[in-house]
Amino acid sequence: MTGILPASEPALEVPLEIGGRSFRSRLMVGTGKYRSNGEMVRAIEASGAEIVTVAVRRVDLDRSKDESILHHLPADHYFLLANTAGCYSADEAVRYARLAREAGFNDFVKLEVIGDRETLLPDVDGLLAAARELVRDGFRVLAYSNDDLITALRLEDAGCAAVMPLASPIGSGLGLLNPYSIRTIKRRLSVPVVVDAGVGTASDACVTMEQGVDGILMNTALAEARDPVTMAWAMRRAVEAGRAAFLAGRMPRREVAVPSSPAKGMLE
Amino acid sequence: MPDLAITVNGEPRTVPGPATLDDLLHGLGLDARTVVVEHNRRIVRRPKLGETPLAPGDAVELVHFVGGG
Numbered sequence A: 001m002t003g004i005l006p007a008s009e010p011a012l013e014v015p016l017e018i019g020g021r022s023f024r025s026r027l028m029v030g031t032g033k034y035r036s037n038g039e040m041v042r043a044i045e046a047s048g049a050e051i052v053t054v055a056v057r058r059v060d061l062d063r064s065k066d067e068s069i070l071h072h073l074p075a076d077h078y079f080l081l082a083n084t085a086g087c088y089s090a091d092e093a094v095r096y097a098r099l100a101r102e103a104g105f106n107d108f109v110k111l112e113v114i115g116d117r118e119t120l121l122p123d124v125d126g127l128l129a130a131a132r133e134l135v136r137d138g139f140r141v142l143a144y145s146n147d148d149l150i151t152a153l154r155l156e157d158a159g160c161a162a163v164m165p166l167a168s169p170i171g172s173g174l175g176l177l178n179p180y181s182i183r184t185i186k187r188r189l190s191v192p193v194v195v196d197a198g199v200g201t202a203s204d205a206c207v208t209m210e211q212g213v214d215g216i217l218m219n220t221a222l223a224e225a226r227d228p229v230t231m232a233w234a235m236r237r238a239v240e241a242g243r244a245a246f247l248a249g250r251m252p253r254r255e256v257a258v259p260s261s262p263a264k265g266m267l268e
Numbered sequence B: 001m002p003d004l005a006i007t008v009n010g011e012p013r014t015v016p017g018p019a020t021l022d023d024l025l026h027g028l029g030l031d032a033r034t035v036v037v038e039h040n041r042r043i044v045r046r047p048k049l050g051e052t053p054l055a056p057g058d059a060v061e062l063v064h065f066v067g068g069g
Helices: A037-047 A090-102 A124-136 A149-157 A179-188 A202-210 A228-248 B021-028 B046-051
Strands: A016-018 A021-023 A027-029 A051-058 A079-083 A108-111 A140-145 A162-165 A194-196 A215-218 B004-008 B011-015 B036-039 B042-044 B059-067
Touching: A027 A037, A027 A228, A037 A228, A051 A090, A079 A090, A090 A108, A090 A124, A090 B036, A090 B042, A090 B059, A108 A124, A124 A140, A124 A149, A140 A149, A149 A162, A149 A179, A162 A179, A162 A194, A202 A215, A202 A228, A215 A228, B004 B021, B011 B021, B021 B036, B021 B046, B021 B059
Parallel strands: A027 A051, A027 A215, A051 A079, A079 A108, A108 A140, A140 A162, A194 A215, B004 B059
Antiparallel strands: A016 A021, A051 B059, B004 B011, B036 B042, B036 B059
16 A cells, blocks of 8 residues: 555654664554454554563463463564553562563563452552562563553653553443543653553544554454454554644634635625 | 472472472473463572472462463
């Protein structure tokens, strides 16, 4: 496909920097819940994502299936970002983060400390405690957060490399529920803001990027699409389009119409 | 040395003693390069697996990366 933007695409060439690393793609993707590993690999490829999240779990000792995700994701091709999904306390999250780091890929972690099983919303106290501990321990922490400015500011103060406020609850596909909160967080923080969770379809991704955030992380929107590969293709372009629209600067909103054709020169 | 009753990934297991963590991994058919080992809540790095003996009652966790968001 030829670009609609000028050939140089200057604005889009600015890389995303997180924790001293530089990334071209502003779309990050998870690896959970795909119907097959083959479909996952093709979807990730179509998404253009460089940062790919993984979870830490016990090895299945029955070995009915040896399902280390690493058999399918070449670690030299993707930047593996381990998460602490499923952790309900700071201690537990720190433990998972340390195990993940020991796998030897990098010292980045997507920190989740969950506070409620129904909504999977973050436990702010636990999140801040774990973030401080992991930063002290040399981790580059990307903190999954609610869309609250004060929490985001505290996570930045704690030394997080990025703050990841939710668009809406994990796996909900409800899209961006509070654009104002996300804009405010982006405006007030110096570290990158990557919206994590809740994006359901391409328009959600586009609107989210139009708020000016640095990137989006998604999983279920791809894995549960009828056709994950095509959805990944769409998401890649939606993220790029939203980013470009933000950089281009939208027209003002008006409550009245303003004609696009000249009022002058009409026939008598 | 008698068999060692230990816990691996939350399940009781018996391994022939004496044994190291490396022996445990071999016995389970696991490749140390794809597994991270926690021994009584302490992470044991790969080079140390062969020199870390198991004792009765030890708790071992063997984890790896799986799909997640």
